[in-house]
Amino acid sequence: MKICKSINSILLVVGLLASSAAFAGDHVIKVGVLHSLSGTMAISETTLKDTMLMLIAEQNKKGGVLGKQLKAVVVDPASNWPLFAEKARGLIEKDKVDVIFGSWTSVSRKSVLPVIEELNSVFFYPVQYEGEESSKNVFYTGAAPNQQAIPAVDYLMNDIGVERWVLAGTDYVYPRTTNKILKAYLKAKGVPSSEIMINYTPFGHSDWQTIVSDIKKFGSVGKKTAVVSTINGDANVPFYKELGNQGISASDIPVVAVSVGEEEISGLDTGPLVGHLAAWNYFMSADAVENDEFIAKWKDFIKDDKRVTNDPMEAHYIGFNMWVKAVEKAGTTEPNAVQDALIGVTTPNLTGGVSAMMPNHHITKPVLIGEIQADGQFEIVSSTDGLVAGDAWSDFLPGSKDLIADWRKPLSCGNYNVKTAKCSGQNY
Amino acid sequence: MINKTKLFSYVLLLTVGFVFSSQSLATNGDFQNTINQLTTKNLKTKLQVVEAIIDSANSKVEFVLQSLLEGKVYYIKNNKKVVLATKEKKEYLVKELLSGNSLGKFSKHQLKKVGINNRIRQKIKAGLSMLNLKHADETVRLQAVKNTYKDINAVIFKKIETLIQVEDSDKVRDAMLVLMNIYLLNDTDSSVRIKAINDLSGNLEPIVKNKLIKLKDNDQNSEVRIEAEKALKNINSEISFFKNLETVFFGISFGSVLILAAIGLAITFGVMGVINMAHGELIMLGAYTTYVVQLLMPNNIGMSIFAAIPAAFVVSGFVGIIIQTGIIRHLHGRPLETLLATFGVSLVLRQIVRTIFSPLNRAVETPDWMSGAIEINGVLSLTWNRLYIILFCLIVFAALITILKKTSLGLQVRAVSQDRNMARAMGVRSNWVDAMTFGLGSGIAGIAGVALSQLTNVGPNLGQAYIIDSFMVVVFGGVGNLWGTLIGGFGLGVINKFMEPWVGAVLAKVLILIFIILFIQKRPRGLFPQKGRSAGD
Structure with a gap:
């Protein structure tokens, strides 16, 4: 009897938890924003945080995604690299975000990587970087070399x-x-x-x-x-x-x-x-219509006519729109489904072209x-x-000349050696 | 009355316009057509258009080129007419490029700027130089001659040959001679080449050296090769001498920056014995004060620096006094706690600045008299801003020494730092003296901030870059000794700059730190240790 009761209460608790999770899930999709708002990197990253808030507000005005409103969860990793990993874990485990947009420096990305891979989330990285990396969970919207x-x-x-x-x-x-x-x-x-x-x-x-x-x-x-x-x-x-x-x-x-x-x-x-x-x-x-609109919206959002726009902001703009499209295509925010749906998604960039997500999780961009x-x-x-x-592995370095990344099935590998026909499994 | 003047000016304008147009109607029409081709998007075509403009010999060429260089040339999108536009608030005032007649106001969307790239810019500058060869101002002519060193050809040579006859400035004539000799290095007659080599011997212009190297390696005539080698040897030895001189100058200027940053610390840490980790932030406050002062007097950037010096002294000094009376005084004799507390203060100050001014760097303008360099010769040029900072550093140092040695405050400061209890017994208000001393040291840090705002970024992290260096200089020079700080700063600066070309900037810094660690092992009290009772043993 006693056992029965306790089982009952456990069931009740589980049921409550499930329903509360479902309740939250019914109304909002949470988007994690992991940019330093203090410390050395605040100079660059604060702007990206604002860009994300603007994009999310914009999307909510259009009716959100899958009929749900988006909710930004902003955390401050304070330009402290290990803190990036900690905050990312908090975002995924505690706040239950469905996607994270964040990081600026490569070292902060490398710090976040193991966490994102372990907890299987979706991460958008908006800054130009040195390449030599392709992770199942990371989407690189900045430029490769x-x-x-x-x-x-x-x-x-x-x-x-x-x-x-x-x-x-x-x-x-x-x-x-x-x-x-x-x-x-x-x-x-x-x-x-x-x-x-x-x-x-x-x-x-x-x-x-x-x-x-x-x-x-x-x-x-x-x-x-x-x-x-x-x-x-x-x-x-x-x-x-x-x-x-x-x-x-x-x-x-x-x-x-x-x-x-x-x-x-x-x-x-x-x-x-x-x-x-x-x-x-x-x-x-x-010189592009999309760009004029974006600049006008940005100045309006930030309430400062003198603020400028820049390349990583565009990367977030592309990344965010790609994610929205992929979620709508997949019909869910479940990470594996979104990761698969993202490949091949196209969205207009701000220079008058259309960028596409490649199988190596990098995108196509014009170079100006x-x-x-x-x-x-x-x-x-x-x-x-x-x-x-974007080329994940450089063609000019001896160690990575023969490597390719392709996250489509059946290859599903970020580090496939075309000479030995092996996937090392080490993606970074 | 008003109508009459208006009418009169209108008539005047018409007649002027008529005279002007009747004189050069055909050419001006062609010229406007050439100019209208600037609307092309293809930069290579644009370059050809610019060349055509330069070759057209129209009287307006200089004006057109200058306007292009300054980015004032636009074209109207719907009729592709090239015009002159100046921004006025949100609109553009548009004028005809050639006649200057006003075309009214246009919005940003109706106009497109005629953009130029480096190649075009270079072409324009060369074109302007050719025009400037006859300029009334001597320095402009000299610069024009020097600008043509690289593009010397038969046409320019002919032109110079005639111009040199009427040139009355010795400097310009010398430069013209160099220019002609550079051309003559390629003469077909070997004796002319040798004469040119001999005339150019000792000239330090990079182009002369490069031409001589080519002659030394490739000339058919062996005599020319030998002469070229001789001249090169001569040039090389002079170059290495001036390079060393330059390195010493770099070292002294780097040292003066170190001294400026450290000298406030030499007082708070050296004389008072307080480890103030927020020293860098006091420097930063000084730099931000410069920024604010510039905002307050935007039309007078040159003077704003002078106004910023006392302002920065007061701001940083005031903050310093608050830190001292609010925190440090209560931690007297507890160095570890002082260190931690002031480190906390530094974090707080940085975040406050970030909140008020945003985390972005602020642009502090450099006044005209501080930019550029004095060119001693082709190898050695001393930059003005560095010269001023060396001078400024010495003035600040002299002022500080005077304050400490000649004023009653200085006497009391020294008394308190040597024997606090005795000084108090003599009636010195030690708390007040502490606050003033700390305020003085902090104020000097603020002044250093004014100087640094001319060299580096004004941002929340400015102070971080200098705190370690400051401690390094003070410890190296000897705690409590201002002269030690001066010598130590210059010494470290010069050593650093001599090492940098050998090992690179990163390793040079590391080696300096290692050197200081070893040095402190041998002489724990620095270069000039305090002697006697004040050493505090």
Whole structure:
């Protein structure tokens, strides 16, 4: 009798729990937003959090997804890499979110990865990164190196006629991997090692005198020289200032940056930057109806007419719309179904094209080269003819040349070696 | 009356317009047609259009090129007419490019900017340089001559040959001679080549060196090769001398930044013995004060820096006094707790700034007199902002030394730091002196912030980048000794800059830290230890 009663009460509790879960599930779909709102990375990530809130509010106005309203669950991992993993676990286990949009730095993504894979969730990563990764649970809406750095080098080589190369970067994983790929690429194009100078600086480096003087010297041998800069955020300001002060203009030695966008420039005195270049998949100045609408909505949402839009924001815009489409296609938010449904989904991007999710969980994007103008905007000086599909594993690194990622059945592998016909199972 | 003047000006305009158009009606029409081709999206075609504009020899070429360079040239979307537009609030004031007649106001959507890229910009600059060769201003002419070094060809050579006859400035004439000699290095006559080499010997322009290298390696005439090699040797030894000089300058300027950041700490940590982890944030507050001052006086950026110095001193000093009287005073003699508490304060200050000013970096403009460089020669150029900061650092240091040595506050500060109890017995209000000393050190940190705002980002994390360096300099120089801070700062700066080219910026920093660790093992009290009773043994 007693046992019966206790079983009853257990059943009751379980029933209550189930119904409360069902109750919650009936009305809302929870979307996790995992961006740093304090600490070093707040400078870039706060904007992405706001972008997500705007997109979610927008979708709710249209009637939500599957007839349910979306609810954003915002957490602050405070630029602290291990905290990213902890907060991701909290989002999935405690808040029961169905999808997470988040991270900026590669190290924070790597920190989140094991958690997302263990708990089998869906994660959208919106920032350009070094590649060499493809996870079942992660969807990379930012650029892989072949969608940003390599087209930038092609532009310099073919349109500007650059023969000597300075690869300057901040000392961490993204610049190091990117520069490794670029060096291999340049060598494959017949550039000798003596014409390549590689330089790394610490985070937040502010005294650029010697390095700029070295670049000047390297560029004064009569061959056209350019700098491909993977210098991270903060260190860029003093770098460009020093270039200006030492009299190196963009027409002498152009600098192509792959991590300087509208948002970063909005904090600078643009004088010394005019004419320097950046490679992205989106510029605020892109001439497209979708873009004008997006900018208007953003300024309206953030209630500031001076705020700019940038590439990672577009990545979230694409990623979010893809997710909405996939959920509607699958008819559920169940992770496995959504992951399968996402592959092949297409959605308009903000530059007038249509981006598609590839089987390797990367998307197709146009590559644009822009020149910085005095008003802090970019003049688009070159764009690829069509869209470029993101390449998870670089074709120019010996270790990953033969690898492909394809998450469609029956292959379902993020690391398939076409030579040995084996899937190593290690996706990152 | 009003009508009359209006009528009069209208008539005047008409006559001027008539005279102007009757003189160059045909050419202007053609010129406008050429200009209208700027609407092309293809940048290569655009480059050809710009070339055509330069070659057209129209009197308006300079104006058109200058406007293109400044990004004022737009075209009207529906009729593809190229015009001049200036932004006025939300609308654009549109004028005819050639005549300057107003076409009224247009909205942003009706216009499209004629964008240019680097190649076009370079072409325009070269075109302008050619025009500027006859400019009335000497410095403009000199720059124009120097800009043509790279593109020298037979046409330019001919032009220079005639211009040099009428040139009355020695500097410009010298530059023109260099330019002509550069061209003559490619002459078919070997004796002319040798003469050009000899005339260019000792010239440090990079292009001269590159041309000489080519001659040394490829010339058919052995005599030319030998002469070129000789001249190159000469140039190389001079270059290496100036490179070393440049490195010393870099080191001193880096050192002066270190000293500026550390000197406030030298007072709070060195003299008072308080480990203040929020020192970097006080620097940051100074930098933000500069930003706010610039916002308050947007039309006077040059003066705003001077106004910012006292403002930053007051703001940071005031915050420092609050920290001292509110927290540090209650933790007197407990260094570990002080360290933790001030670390907490630094976090709080950073987040406050983030909340008020947003986490984004703020743009502090550099006044014109602080940008650019003095070019000593082709190899060595000293940047103005660095020169000013070295000077500023020395002034701040001198002022601080004077305060500590010559004023009664300084006397009391020294008295309290040497023997607190005795000083109190003599009637010194030690609490008040502590607050003032800390305020002084904090205020100096604020002033450092003004200087740093010209060099680096003004953002919430500004202070973080300098706190370690500051402690390093103070400990290295000797705690409690301002002269030690000065020598230590310059020393570390120069060592760092000499190592950087060898081992790279990352390793240089690491090696400096290792060096200091070893140094402290040998001399725990730094370069200039305090002696006698104040050493506190």
